[in-house]
Amino acid sequence: MKGGFGGMRAILLLAFAGVVSAEDLPVWIVRVTTERASFGAPSRQTLLAPALPVEEGGLLVVGFALEPSDDKDEALRVTAIDPKGATVPAEIVGGDEELNCTLFRLTGMKPDPVPLEAAPCAAGDEVVLLSRHGELMRYAPRRGAARVDAAVTSPRPLFALTIEALAWQGAVAMTREGKLVGFVDNRPTVTEGTGIVLGLGAQTPVLVPADAFADVPRNLPRKDRPRGWLGVNLAPFDEDREAYFGVETPQDGAFVTGVSEGSPADLAGIGLHDVIQSIGDLAVRFEKMEEWGPMLRAVQRLPLGKPLACRLLRFRQLPEGGYETTPVEVQLTLEARPLDFADAVETELEDLGLKVKPLTQDWRRSNRVPADLHGVVVTRTEHASAVQIGGLAVNDLILKVDDRPVADVDALKKAIAEAKTAKRTKIVFFVRRGQATLFLTVQPG
Amino acid sequence: MRPGPASLLLALLLLPVASAEDPLEARVLAAKAKVFPALVHIVNVEEGFMLGRRQKSVSTGSGFFFDAKGHVVTNYHVAGEGKMLVVTLASKREVEAKLVAGDPYTDLAVLEVDPADAFPDGTPVFATFGDSSRLEEGDFVMAMGSPLSLARSVSLGIISCRERTLDQLEVAGHETGRFNTWLQTDAAINPGNSGGPLVNLDGEVVGVNTRAALLANNIGFAIPSNVVRDVVAALLREGRVPRSEIGVKLQPLGALEHTLLASAEAGALVAAVDFGSPAARAGVRPGDVISALDGAPFAARFEEQLPSLYARIARLEAGKEARLSVRRGAETLEIPVTPEPLGRGLGLEGEAAAWGLTVRAITPRMRIEMGLPDDRGVLVTGVRVGSPAADKLEQGDVIREVDGAEAKGLAEFLDAMGKAKGPFVRIAFRRGQVADVTVLRPLVPR
Numbered sequence: 043m044k045g046g047f048g049g050m051r052a053i054l055l056l057a058f059a060g061v062v063s064a065e066d067l068p069v070w071i072v073r074v075t076t077e078r079a080s081f082g083a084p085s086r087q088t089l090l091a092p093a094l095p096v097e098e099g100g101l102l103v104v105g106f107a108l109e110p111s112d113d114k115d116e117a118l119r120v121t122a123i124d125p126k127g128a129t130v131p132a133e134i135v136g137g138d139e140e141l142n143c144t145l146f147r148l149t150g151m152k153p154d155p156v157p158l159e160a161a162p163c164a165a166g167d168e169v170v171l172l173s174r175h176g177e178l179m180r181y182a183p184r185r186g187a188a189r190v191d192a193a194v195t196s197p198r199p200l201f202a203l204t205i206e207a208l209a210w211q212g213a214v215a216m217t218r219e220g221k222l223v224g225f226v227d228n229r230p231t232v233t234e235g236t237g238i239v240l241g242l243g244a245q246t247p248v249l250v251p252a253d254a255f256a257d258v259p260r261n262l263p264r265k266d267r268p269r270g271w272l273g274v275n276l277a278p279f280d281e282d283r284e285a286y287f288g289v290e291t292p293q294d295g296a297f298v299t300g301v302s303e304g305s306p307a308d309l310a311g312i313g314l315h316d317v318i319q320s321i322g323d324l325a326v327r328f329e330k331m332e333e334w335g336p337m338l339r340a341v342q343r344l345p346l347g348k349p350l351a352c353r354l355l356r357f358r359q360l361p362e363g364g365y366e367t368t369p370v371e372v373q374l375t376l377e378a379r380p381l382d383f384a385d386a387v388e389t390e391l392e393d394l395g396l397k398v399k400p401l402t403q404d405w406r407r408s409n410r411v412p413a414d415l416h417g418v419v420v421t422r423t424e425h426a427s428a429v430q431i432g433g434l435a436v437n438d439l440i441l442k443v444d445d446r447p448v449a450d451v452d453a454l455k456k457a458i459a460e461a462k463t464a465k466r467t468k469i470v471f472f473v474r475r476g477q478a479t480l481f482l483t484v485q486p487g
Numbered sequence: 488m489r490p491g492p493a494s495l496l497l498a499l500l501l502l503p504v505a506s507a508e509d510p511l512e513a514r515v516l517a518a519k520a521k522v523f524p525a526l527v528h529i530v531n532v533e534e535g536f537m538l539g540r541r542q543k544s545v546s547t548g549s550g551f552f553f554d555a556k557g558h559v560v561t562n563y564h565v566a567g568e569g570k571m572l573v574v575t576l577a578s579k580r581e582v583e584a585k586l587v588a589g590d591p592y593t594d595l596a597v598l599e600v601d602p603a604d605a606f607p608d609g610t611p612v613f614a615t616f617g618d619s620s621r622l623e624e625g626d627f628v629m630a631m632g633s634p635l636s637l638a639r640s641v642s643l644g645i646i647s648c649r650e651r652t653l654d655q656l657e658v659a660g661h662e663t664g665r666f667n668t669w670l671q672t673d674a675a676i677n678p679g680n681s682g683g684p685l686v687n688l689d690g691e692v693v694g695v696n697t698r699a700a701l702l703a704n705n706i707g708f709a710i711p712s713n714v715v716r717d718v719v720a721a722l723l724r725e726g727r728v729p730r731s732e733i734g735v736k737l738q739p740l741g742a743l744e745h746t747l748l749a750s751a752e753a754g755a756l757v758a759a760v761d762f763g764s765p766a767a768r769a770g771v772r773p774g775d776v777i778s779a780l781d782g783a784p785f786a787a788r789f790e791e792q793l794p795s796l797y798a799r800i801a802r803l804e805a806g807k808e809a810r811l812s813v814r815r816g817a818e819t820l821e822i823p824v825t826p827e828p829l830g831r832g833l834g835l836e837g838e839a840a841a842w843g844l845t846v847r848a849i850t851p852r853m854r855i856e857m858g859l860p861d862d863r864g865v866l867v868t869g870v871r872v873g874s875p876a877a878d879k880l881e882q883g884d885v886i887r888e889v890d891g892a893e894a895k896g897l898a899e900f901l902d903a904m905g906k907a908k909g910p911f912v913r914i915a916f917r918r919g920q921v922a923d924v925t926v927l928r929p930l931v932p933r
Contacts, residue, residue: 275921282879286913286924299921314922363891407920410858444746445774445816468746472773477858479759479773483742 067156067222068095069172069214071123072103072132072146091212092173093122094222097259099152100135100145104225104250105212107137108144110384122148138258140335141250142227145258158258160251161221163201165193169223169249173213186210188226190249200248207247215249224251268378269342272312273305274298276337278328279317287315287357287365295319295355296328296337302403303413310374315357321374322350342379349373380404388421389451391458394486395427396420400451401439409439415474416449417441432484434471441479442472462486511627514688518629519641521690524577525552525614526631528638529561529584529598529682532571536845539871541838543570549632549683550574550598551692553719555611557600560719561682562697563589564658567596574600575638580607588722591661591832592730593714594697596682597722614684617691619670619711622649630674630696630707632683644674644705650791651708653698661832666730666798668791669708670694676707685709730801731826733809734764735771737796739787753786754778754814755796761855769824771811779812801829836868837897839904842912842927843874846886848897863887864917865900875927880916887922888915 070093077086093101101122110133122132135145163169171186188207194200207213207226215223228245276296277283283297295317301308312318318326322344328337344350352374357365383405390397398418401411405419420438423430434440440448443457444466461469471482529548534541548565552558559574566572567589574584582604589596606612622628626646634640648671653664672685676699685694694709721728736759743756754776760767779785780799787793803809805828813820834848846865847853854862864887870876880886886894889903890913904912911926 277921277923282925285911285926286915297923299923315924359891410920466746468743470743470746477856478736480736481738481743481756481758481774483746 095153158256171213270376271379273302275300317355395424397422438473518690528575531569539869552613557602557605559598632680634677642675647671673705730829734761843871845869
């Protein structure tokens with residue numbers, strides 16, 4: 043522990059009027075409203091959080107990690123309120139669970155970003171906290187102060203604050219001179235190295251320096267920035283898996299529990315139950331589930347389309363029952379990650395009350411669809427629509443329409459248009475539901 | 488003068504009520520008298536597997552003697568897997584019974600009571616089956632049994648529908664009702680009535696009460712007596728009902744008439760063909776319309792007609808080639824297909840007690856429905872909290888190998904787990920699309 047926690051300090055909720063103006067750091071508010079049907083009535087929840095503009099029209103919020111929702115029963119509305127009180131539409135880009143933050147994107151505007159650089163801070167310093175909780179505070183940013191009680195390094199510098207800062211979750215912290223220091227995040231425990239735990243109660247307010255978030259806008263998946271893709275399922279190469287193969291000296295690496303056919307890993311010759319130890323210059327370390335996120339992001343950042351040396355441990359079963367371990371090196375060329383089902387574009391066939399998405403590789407895998415089957419996936423059927431009355435259901439895979447194969451959304455549209463042109467009173471859908479198939483008749487119009 | 492409240496009440500009290508001379512009541516009483524003495528209440532102690540351990544449970548239901556040998560018919564879900572069975576006779580005497588055989592596909596089971604116990608005065612008392620095909624909607628029927636364990640209860644109603652089809656009813660993993668339609672009645676049927684007789688006014692058993700719709704007013708279902716009679720005969724003769732399958736799922740053509748897929752000609756639509764089944768091997772495809780089986784017309788326009796088609800396939804001789812007449816678009820094909828015996832829906836279950844695991848053998852039906860690549864290994868059905876398997880394996884995992892040797896089935900798996908030596912046992916398993924490995928360490932290190 044680098045600084046003394048030294049017992050309770052005096053409450054430092056100081057009035058800083060005249061010391062720092064609201065314009066010193068442009069703190070926004072992000073407002074996320076979710077609405078879902080609950081026992082027939084809509085249930086609405088609103089989340090308000092302070093946000094700081096960062097690069098490329100993004101707003102960074104600390105204190106929770108949200109992902110874009112693909113829950114069709116949930117309506118999500120995201121808006122941002124600028125420092126002057128104007129409301130701007132926004133959307134969730136993604137969350138980083140390790141840093142407990144979310145990046146939002148403003149629609150149609152890019153405010154001047156605040157560089158994510160942390161002003162120096164040490165135990166004993168006072169910081170100014172800026173937040174804008176609640177719409178009542180819209181024109182009068184809420185201010186407070188806290189004293190840094192301890193500086194901790196695990197896995198990056200953190201500063202434990204006076205306990206009063208608990209109420210300031212997500213607040214932007216700056217120096218009295220108005221320079222950005224970081225964000226307040228309440229954490230259950232704060233550990234330094236191994237074994238040292240700081241915390242007065244269930245939560246400890248922590249000041250996370252701003253530079254810890256510098257990579258967040260770059261690392262979060264973007265539609266316009268392809269992520270590297272290996273095409274494997276990975277599990278930690280932990281004590282149990284080492285014991286299974288009789289590995290006596292602990293080894294770093296990620297254990298391969300599945301390889302997608304035709305994926306970069308498959309083409310490189312990476313096999314089931316290999317242990318990936320390095321890819322290019324990246325040493326792969328995955329011993330605990332907590333290491334999953336950082337490892338995944340590191341792999342996704344590797345260059346695409348360029349052969350990389352990949353070191354593996356490979357196990358060969360011996361006739362007497364044990365395993366022989368052999369180091370192997372293969373050449374791996376990462377590709378851009380294929381489109382996830384969640385990110386796939388949803389198409390609405392309005393007059394049928396039907397929404398569909400293309401069959402993506404991840405959906406095919408998770409629903410055990412054989413490689414030779416092609417179709418489109420039903421994502422929504424409107425209440426009392428023609429398709430719902432006909433029996434189509436969410437997650438049906440439409441294989442044929444009127445005996446015409448439907449390989450993609452365009453083929454589906456074309457087949458339906460043709461049926462309508464021919465003035466057919468019934469359209470026959472051939473769908474796969476679970477592991478079986480069935481025919482359904484839909485009466486359009 | 489308008490009638491006042493007092494005169495109205497009097498009028499109500501003076502309304503004619505049925506008396507012993509009433510033909511309906513007389514017939515009800517006579518019918519009851521014929522079947523009631525054969526009615527039994529059944530208490531069954533059975534073994535099941537729950538939360539990763541073998542557990543005993545008690546269930547109760549109804550049944551009735553149907554011959555002079557002391558045979559009782561009831562539902563499979565009442566006693567089909569019973570270990571210790573006690574029946575209470577109409578005389579309120581309790582006697583032991585043993586399971587003869589059961590048929591989960593129709594939810595029927597036959598028990599046997601020593602005739603000396605069943606009929607202590609030497610006079611056999613048993614109910615006779617009527618012809619369920621002669622029933623009509625509106626016919627009076629009585630449900631007899633032990634609703635909510637209230638033994639020797641009778642309720643009266645009518646046949647509400649004589650050929651109802653019910654979707655997705657499962658007993659021990661089998662599609663109950665696949666080979667038969669159901670009688671629907673408004674004679675009150677409640678939990679505990681299961682296995683009891685549905686009786687017509689001639690005192691004949693026309694059905695076996697089996698199901699009731701929840702949150703409804705008297706919507707109950709019985710297995711028609713003609714189905715019961717055939718199944719019971721097979722169970723007594725062979726200990727099982729031999730059935731065949733070819734691996735097709737059928738749909739009636741009704742809704743598809745006048746579409747590109749189906750002409751107005753009769754037939755049954757093949758909706759799905761099981762992977763690796765006789766039909767798949769023979770080249771039958773989804774979308775084919777089967778119009779004849781071994782030359783005899785084969786058609787379903789409505790859902791209610793499907794059970795009889797499945798029953799016809801089931802009656803084919805396993806291993807003996809049958810001929811399907813099939814329309815595929817403009818073509819007409821004759822497709823030879825060799826049926827296979829219809830196996831169990833769910834595999835048998837067992838317990839590896841020392842490791843905190845219960846597992847089930849994987850049947851071809853399970854392989855198809857779970858989308859597994861093959862039927863090797865065993866399915867984890869439960870993991871005991873705090874056991875060596877806790878946090879390592881989950882319900883739904885498929886264990887493929889134990890200590891490097893393939894777990895081919897339930898017996899091999901249990902044997903391998905029993906023989907496992909060393910500080911841990913090595914397990915290779917599949918979880919969905921993932922193929923993983925782990926080790927289980929005994930609670931007391933060896």
